[in-house]
Amino acid sequence: MHSSIRSRAETSPGIYPAAEWFVEAFGAKAVSAWIENHAAPGWWQPVALSIGLPAPRTVECSAPSPCLSQLEAEMALYRAARREPADVLEMEWSSGVTSRSPAALTGLRDAVERHFRLTANANRVAVIDPSDITEASLATLHALGSTTWRVLSHGDGLAAAAVITAARRLGFARIEASVSAAPARRGCQREADRLIERLIVAEPDRIVLPSAYMGDVAQRLIGSGYSCVARNTFAPAPGQSAGPRRPGFASSQPFGYSMRSAGSVIALGQRSIGRIGPLSYQNHRVPRAYSSALEERTLPIERGLLLTQDDIVRGEVIACLSADFFVDVAMFEATCGIDFHRYFNAEWNALRDFERAGALVADAAHLALTPAGRLVCDDVCRIFDRRTRMLTEACTRPRLL
Structure with a gap:
């Protein structure tokens, strides 16, 4: 491949236009008006849920009860606007959610089922940060029916490989390793090399690379029997993986590639990004603003964009x-x-x-x-x-x- 067209910059495949184009003049009223217009194209199709919380170690949401109560309050606003539960094809829990206690995870699952209808074959994606997750939480996620693990892979890869091994032991069918971009510091190249080698040995079903890695690292994966199956995404060639092979992706969502094509993506939780009809939006990033909106019984939307x-x-x-x-x-x-x-x-x-x-x-x-x-x-x-x-x-x- 000619160097003149080699990838040089980081871009997010999940959403266009990207969130940096969102404006604060766009707020909750625009999204609420669209939801309440029940003739809106696509709104009655099954949806995806993107549920996010800050990491438990942060002061923003260290206590689980208030955070989970806020999430359920937000779910209730969407159900009230729609007047009936939405059918859900796919649900993603962020790493800030999955690192909560087993009791908190069970409580969130129950809250989702009170306000939405998960379809029989709904894909339930759990994003895992190996530095925050506990064995008890991993077992609980499996018991609650998580179908896909997206393991955030950074550092030397030792922790990520251990989580992938645990997922195999629990019987997960789809395991994805999402590689973080290496920080610009001394020795990071050797650490990145160890990370990739450990992921190759661990054999997840997918390895997603940052754009900066789409050169030598991509070639190393191909040399190890992987093929590029989606943008910056690699899978073992048939017969190479420890797990069963899966079909390709159906669509690209704000939270990443998806096996399902949903009509809308409902964002729940601080900073989460969603899309309803021609509206892309992001919830409040400041905890106090997010809480205040829910106290006023309004959707906690900070900014967004009406797509042309x-x-x-x-x-x-x-x-x-x-x-x-x-x-x-x-x-x-x-x-x-x-x-x-x-x-x-x-x-x-x-x-x-x-x-x-x-x-x-x-x-x-x-x-x-x-x-x-x-x-x-x-x-x-x-x-x-x-x-x-x-x-x-x-x-x-x-x-x-």
């Missing part, structure tokens, strides 16, 4: 490339009412460098990344990121700053 038609179209293209490495041109033209090649004329021309390098195949019917091109999916997606391109262009013209 262009945002939605570009976000869908980026999501398809991220999850499938493939864009069906005819499908986009039919569903979005656009002439794909005319609409993305500038982007189509910019893709020629990737095509000449053997990274993608582009014709009238489809756009597809080649096996080599999957390693530069970040760069291909960035071509369709009009907002970041506009910002970059503005920064090169001082009079606009």
